[in-house]
Amino acid sequence: MGIDAGKTHDEWLKEMEVRSREKQLSFISGISSKLRRPMVTSAPVHPYRGAPDFWNAFEWTEEQRIERFTDNFRNNGGHVERLASMEEAANFIADKAKALGARYVVRQDEAELASLELEQALPDTKVSTWNSDAEQTWMARSAEADVGVVMADAAAAYTSSIMVRSAAGKGRSVSLLPTVLVVIIPLERLKTRLGEILNRFDEEGRESLPAGIHFISGPSRSSDIENDLTIGVHGPGVVYALIVG
Numbered sequence: 001m002g003i004d005a006g007k008t009h010d011e012w013l014k015e016m017e018v019r020s021r022e023k024q025l026s027f028i029s030g031i032s033s034k035l036r037r038p039m040v041t042s043a044p045v046h047p048y049r050g051a052p053d054f055w056n057a058f059e060w061t062e063e064q065r066i067e068r069f070t071d072n073f074r075n076n077g078g079h080v081e082r083l084a085s086m087e088e089a090a091n092f093i094a095d096k097a098k099a100l101g102a103r104y105v106v107r108q109d110e111a112e113l114a115s116l117e118l119e120q121a122l123p124d125t126k127v128s129t130w131n132s133d134a135e136q137t138w139m140a141r142s143a144e145a146d147v148g149v150v151m152a153d154a155a156a157a158y159t160s161s162i163m164v165r166s167a168a169g170k171g172r173s174v175s176l177l178p179t180v181l182v183v184i185i186p187l188e189r190l191k192t193r194l195g196e197i198l199n200r201f202d203e204e205g206r207e208s209l210p211a212g213i214h215f216i217s218g219p220s221r222s223s224d225i226e227n228d229l230t231i232g233v234h235g236p237g238v239v240y241a242l243i244v245g
Contacts, residue, residue: 051195060192065157066243069190072160076218078239086115086184089242093149093182094121096240100180102146106130106138109169110151112184118149130171139173148178148236152185155241156194159217162241163197166212175214181236183216187245 007015032039060068070080083089093116097105105127107113118127128145130138142148150170154163162183166172175181191197201209220235 055193056195058193060157062187062190065190065192066187069155069157069160069241069243072157073218073241076160078160078218078241080241080243083242083244086112086244089184089244090116090118090121092240092242093118093147096180096182097122097125097147100146102180104128104141104145105147105149106142106145106174106178107149108151108171108174112151112186113149116149129169130174131169138171139177142171142173142177145178147180147182148174149182149184150175152183152189152241154189154191154197154200155185156191156197158193161194161197162216164214164216165210166214167210172212172214175216176235178236180238180240181216181219182240182242184242184244187243190243 028039066082070082073080081092083092102122102125105118105122105125107116107118107127107129109129109131114129128136128141130142150164152162153165155161156163162185164170164175164183175183201213216239219237219239
């Protein structure tokens, strides 16, 4: 639709907005009439904002958090191991990679993961650190990886959700593309409720938000085609959560 030569651009925009709102009103009125309900013209009243006080005060003990997270994550098809130290975590990852015959492992660029010394533990496997080589196409390398290793920024026991932020050294592809994913959860980062994790982002402010915030509750599950549940179509088909500490 062209602009009437006798109107300014601002006048034309205002006219288009009026027409758009009229069409919107007509559309919603039609739905309201078919449902035989009055059209809502004002926002509903909210007696409170956010979670109620009883939920904010809800807290499990450390052992309860471990038990509930383990049960919920396993019910979602994931695997959970309780380990005492990062050394045990390194041994677990190395043993699992050998058992799988892994030829390529990719990990995030974090000091805790560097301390695992997977390169020494897996001399016959190529172990790469995300974004360590500017010449590499890291998304493609992650897609080729047999195993991806990441650190959890936090986890919620109630929903068995593991939260992982993305950053320059923490590419999303490391947790999304390899065939097998191993997530290390330091015990102090295992919380009761998801709200404990999400509240941090409000406190830190918009300027501190990462490029991506990902929640992992088990292996990739898809039922897009004919409602047929398939594991591992859009992400790792096997996920190990290692609770360490």
